[in-house]
Amino acid sequence: MPLHLAVRRLIPTRGPESVDETLALIVAGAVASLPLVRRAGISYLERDGTVSSRAPSDAVVAELDALQNTLDQGPCLDAVRGGGPVTASDMSTSGVDRWPQFAPVAAQRGVLVACSLPLFNRHDGVVGALTLYGGHPEVVGEDGLSRAAVFASCASLALHGAHRVARMTTALANRDAIGQAKGILMERYGLSDDEAFAxxxxxxQHVNLKVHAVARWLIDDARGAGSRP
Structure with missing residues (x-):
């Protein structure tokens, strides 16, 4: 698939994509459009600081992602932590010097070449890394890296959009829950809107929970399904 068509597929055509759907589109587009790339996956930086495997193209990528997290070494983690591209042209030689435990396993799985490119978000900085795997050093050659960098930049924009939609969706849901909870308090205790919110x-503050969490508990309680937080 030509690179421009793969990039176009990252643009939602049926409404905003979720974060998980966007990650899957990024991986599928990378494998389909970037020459000599056989496999791909995304290492995603979670809110608690851990790095998880998202949308691996196959079982080998899932295994290698899990191995990197277990060993705490590998190109994906280096790209996420360093914020720059990380490449390996031969896992069986130079890769062993950098990742002595990870690289031999990757080579045994037929993954000789790797290229990890950080994915950025305007608000959060690095949010993960797109890792491309292949068996030919041209994957990390000048032309291969240029194409991969363009694709990763477009992928970052698509992912930023998905994150923004997710935040807006959450904010709207929280606002609706707070509105419903205020209505319950106003009806139950004869309070004004401001008094109910207060x-x-x-x-x-008393139970050390977010206002929207208390609001949802109150809604569940009014429906007979709540348990005190």
Whole structure:
């Protein structure tokens, strides 16, 4: 698949994609459009600081991602932590010097070449890395790296859009929950809108939970399904 068509596929055509759907599109597009790339996967930086494997193209990538996390070494982790591209032209030689435990296993699985490119978000900085695997050194040659860098930049934009939609969706859901909870308090205790919100805030501070979490508990409680936080 030509690179420009793969990039176009990252643009939603049926409404905003979720983060997981966007990650899957990125991996599929990379394998389909970047020459000599046989496999790909994304190492995703979670909110708690851990790095998880997302949308691996096959079982080999899933295995290598898990191995990197177990050993705490490998190109994906280096790209996420360093914020720059990380390449290996031969896992059986130079790769062993950099990742002595990871590289031999990768080579045994037929993965001789790797290229990890960080994915960026305007608000959060590095949010993960797209890793491309192949068996030919041209994957990390000048032309291969240029194509991969262009694709990774477009992938970062697509992922930023998906994150933005996810945040907006969460914010709207939280606002709706708070609105419903205020309505319950206003009806139950004859409070004004401001008084109901103040009571939610006071409750959230008392139990050390977010206001929207208290609001959802109150909604569940009103429906007979709540358990006190």
């Amino acid at each position: 009571r939610l805030v006071a409750s959230s």
